[in-house]
Amino acid sequence: MKKPLEHVSFLSVVTLAVGCASAPPPPTRTTPTITEGTMNTAMEGTTKATGSAIDSKTLVARLKKAGELDISGADQAELNSYFDTKHFRFHGPDGFDTDFDGLNNYFKAVRAAFDDRSIRRGIIIVEGNYVACQTWIEGTFVHEFTQSPAGPLPPNGKRVVFDLANIFRFDDQGRMVEEWVRVDNRSLLRQLGAAGR
16 A cells, blocks of 8 residues: 555646645645645655655755755855755746856845845655755845846835745755746736836
């Protein structure tokens, strides 16, 4: 007998997550449903079967900590330890590709433009050295945002939610080496006050 979710392919779950990326962030949960712990437990057999050198709980913990450090800007040296800084590649919407320095510069612009920042993860799926997840980054837009999809934008003082679907590839040391991101740019631009751009 198969364990729960063991028969679900990684691609079908990612397709579902990407297809739902434009939905508004879910409300705060009042009753538990499927938690990431449940998902990770259900996927452990798959992770071990694919030969990952790092267990799924460690990959998820490293992913979460790196996101928190990106948003806070607290400790660059610690943040660097979560990435293969020489080989990391970021793949964003509309063919946008960059390296680790480019990703750092993006988050510097986010930290400069938004106060009261936070990051939270939704559904997290682990298969081998790949982690797919929903991500919401929030902040109050109080300074110019130089890295918006429409170019530099003036602040509007409103709360903004970046609605993302991410796939990360880790190396056997648990460092991120590649990331693919899909963003609901229409919603983001509307929140930034750049509707129609």
